[in-house]
Amino acid sequence: GFGFQGYAPICLGLEDFYIRRLYLRIQDCFGRPISSAPDAWFDVVERYSNDNNKTLKRTTKTSKCLNLGSYNYLGFAAADEYCTPRAIESLKKFAASTCSTRVDGGTTMLHTDLEECVARFVGKPAAVVFGMGYVTNSAILPILMGKGGLIISDSLNHNSIVNGARGSGATIRVFQHNTPSHLETVLREQIAEGQPRTHRPWKKIMVIVEGIYSMEGELCKLPEIVSICKKYKAYVYLDEAHSIGAVGKSGRGVCELLGVDTADVDVMMGTFTKSFGSCGGYIAGSKELVQYLKYTCPAHLYGTAISPPGAQQIISSIKVILGEDGSNRGAQKLARIRENSNFFRSELQKMGFEVLGDNDSPVMPIMLYNPAKIPAFSRECLRQKVAVVTVAFPATPLLLARARICISAAHTKEDLVKALEVISGVGDLVGIKYFPAEPNKQHQEHGTIKLE
């Protein structure tokens, strides 16, 4: 830029080596703009580049593709017959934003209703709602833990948890992903040793895990972890960003699915962006905890209150899930997402793909491993009208690139079958069927049916 002599460069050369050499060349696989609601089928805007992908220009052409990438687990992303009219009503009543923090003039009746609703849904005495899920983690952890505390977090936790833990000033230790025995080892070691250098006993210990890990699709081994934490008197913090509303018989998350009593988990956190089609995050816990947070948490004291139509959307979608709107659409959606996920996962595995994740989880990453296969897979799928999400460094390690599929209750069986065909074809082209396919079983099945 002009006149910058004597100034150090604002962006260090080393940081953007990856960006210049690898990322820019496959830039068209990320950040694709869409021009309709992120429903099961949406319009992807076509882009072109004249300078080898350094800049991308949008055209006015769109192509209708199958959406396998948005977090739309229960299908509330597009206009819904029950939720949208109510959201518009609340817009008229309370306007798009309250322009104020919750402690000042930002608490409306909607907000108090919302917090009650969320607490009831999750199964805890009280809840507090914030405007953004990322800020929830970053602002809560410094309040609960300070210097002299210990945070033990799973090695694959989300960036917001890592940021919050760093901001808190507590010591951080990591345990192997989803391995309760290693967690026990770490806990025993740390309690015996005490704080680093002074060896004084720790003030408090908190173990942070996620319900569904977004890059692995795995459920966390919650019953074992909770029992270990009870034994060693550590506090449990559960981040249910992806699992709330998507798993469990009535959609209440990992605790319901794995049979863990919610009273055993001290702090439950979640976001509304995924299953509820809105924005924001919440923390649920005991009444005292919520009161304390409302008094001290910076996100509550300094951040704008959640937008009223967003709040109304959450309330309506919770009502639909619980069946309180008078129909059984909620139960249907939950059953459908479970069936869809299990069907899709088993089919992919039969075809020979390497798919991570547990049964019942709607997130399924397909391993690509080689970073060069990312653009191949992504572009070829898009050409055949299936929009997938590919994940590269830095969200995952450099050589563990993957394509992540998010199943939704809005997908019908035909959509899934088409997607399977396309992915199978592209998988053959790109060469990611790392396991042998199982054609024999299918023939046998057909055989048995015929005989009957």
Next chain:
Amino acid sequence: MQPAPLFCYFPAVLGTKREEGGIQIEVPRRRVLVPCQELAAAAALSSNCFRRYCLSESGRAELGKRDTYTNRKLGKGFSTMASYGLNMLNSTVNWVTQALDAPSARAVVFGVHIGGHYFVEGLLLVVILFLLSQKSYKPPKRPLSKKEIDELCDDWVPEPLIPSITKEMQYQPPVLESAAGPHVVINGKEVVNFATADYLGLVGHEKVQESCTAALEKYGVGSCGPRGFYGTIDLLPLDVHLDCESRISKFLGTPDSILYSYGLSTMFSAIPCFAKKGDVIVVDEGVHWGIQNGLHLSRSTIVYFKHNDMKSLHDTLENITADNKRAKKLRRYIVVESVYQNSGQIAPLDEIIKLKEKYRFRVFLDESNSFGVLGQSGRGLTEYCGVPVEKIDIITAAMGHALATEGGFCTGSTRVVDHQRLSSSGYVFSASLPPYLATAAITAIDMIEENPDLIKKLKRNISLLLKGLSNVEGLTLTSSPESPIVFLKLEQSTGSTKGDMEVLEEIAERALKEDSVFMVTSKRSILDKCRLPVGIRLFVSAGHTEADLTKASECLKRVSALVLKHRD
């Protein structure tokens, strides 16, 4: 008799010093005591002669020199103990020599004769290397047994997760029952609202409502994904996210901008992108928590200067540049807010720019409360102070104030903005802004451009209110005359923040209950490092009428006089 090479080497190499009777031989590099004649000879030949002895196969011939040498040194005399020891050693040495020179100890490798001593030399070399590679000696730590760890775990008692609840923690803010415009309904009564930062009165405006409704019907509420994974919504012909960003840049006159989904996360995601460990940041002590958290996460060196004091800033910059001579690779920033949330003061941008250019720092400006407010056309502090917007490196703002929507943006040069698209954690790892809020922002900016009288009205309201509040008993004004946040602090502080807060909260409560004027006190979190005095804040809006403003000033005069008299 053949000398024993083993013993010859030991003292010379390991350098043992034994002085228990016997001869002390002065060797060129070290002093060793050798108990036998042959050893004495070998040691004496050490260092300089050592190598010659090693290299020559018939090195034994060199030992011929020993006699004259030892004879010279032997003037000191023998003791009987020494001679007895010597005899013992002689016999052992003979035995060892014979063992070593046995045929098994000799070998022929590649036509070279290897005598027994080479074998020993090799062994010694191995021993030396092994000892050198060992770490320094540490007393072995006995690890705790399983039972001990169990006991420790049983004994340990953690602190409760939260401290016990006190009375002030049970404060409940008033609950609104209608939209947060200039007039709002609380508990069934209509009150004048000075607690929302709706500076231009756009909350509930028809045009904004219309565009939001259209967006809600088309897109639903949320965007269901981060910007990198199909969360960028682009309504053709009217774009949403990407157009919101270009609309903001066009309005401000900057090359590019980036949209964040929450106002608070804008600052604390933008700062760690550009400042890492080792960089220097000079920041005003009255900045809000979002900036403080960003500074903490960036792990750079932070230096505070006195609130809005240019002299203090000048001195601080002077000190820093004097200290850090090797400042070529260091990035240096000044972080200021245009209108401080904690005190209502306006930063003198032209002076800051002069200082920045003199000392070669970069400026980070947070324009949350001045965007749409200051300047002839609402372009913010740069327009107000007459500074060209290119001189500020990074401008951030939260949109939850004048623009009557949610979210935040960051604007600057293309390089700055592009870097954030990949390394700003609040942008990459978080869902994007809901589309209806982005449309509300676009509509709001359109309205600001089309109706500049909104800004004039706001300025008029501010001056009216300040005139009315010019002689309130017990409260002094700390905010600048043009700031939309009117900040009043206690003239005589009670001595502690807690005491001040009690008095101020009582004033605010009574104002709401008795006079139906809704105003708020400034709240501080326990994590907030700001030490500025707390006070009462009134957010002036262009939607307030003259009657509202007079009502507010009358009310405040009356209530504060009442409360403070009561306290005295």
